[in-house]
Amino acid sequence: MGLADEADDVVHDVLVTVMSLPRLYREGFDGLLDTVLWRRCTALLHRRHAHARACRNATLLPAPQPDHAQDVVDRLHAAWALVDAAGLEVGHLRVLALLAHGTTRNSIARLTGSTVPDVDRALRVARNHARRHLRRRGTTP
Structure with a gap:
């Protein structure tokens, strides 16, 4: 059923479930075990399929989160470049x-009134300008 990674766990879980039944008859034990195992695998595949279907629906996915660490670094670089x-x-x-x-x-x-690539270009120009200015002073960033 395509559950190679979880096969041992599913079989163990089913065996424990079946063995805990109060009226387990010796006749038909294999059939009972096969039926429970088949249903457990089917339920697992249904959950996995539902999860995959939900993840394909963009409205159900969480919005991308901004990288706050990069924002802090950008602010510090901008403040540094403003000095020079x-x-x-x-x-x-x-x-x-x-x-x-x-x-x-x-x-x-x-x-x-510009685009994000224009803003990025302006930031690169400003950082390069600040680096050149620091090199002329004999200080390296």
Whole structure:
């Protein structure tokens, strides 16, 4: 039935269930065991199929959770880049300032009237600018 990983557990569970029956007759024990095992495997497959069907329905899946650790790193990088932001264009400064204050990339794109890839590009330019500035001062990040 495709339950190779759980076969031992299912057979053991069925054997314990059947052995605990109060009126177990020696005749027909194999048939009873086969029937219970078959039903247990069928129930397990039905549960697995229902779970797979539920997971295919996007409305039942939990919404993707943002990576908060990456948000913190982005905010720290933006704050770091703002320290050495002399000479950056106003648009890049605005993106850095918004990110440093915890605004998401999607919100920054909406606020600035651009796209998320444009925001990412502006952040790369600002970080590269800050790195070059630090190298000129003799300090490496």
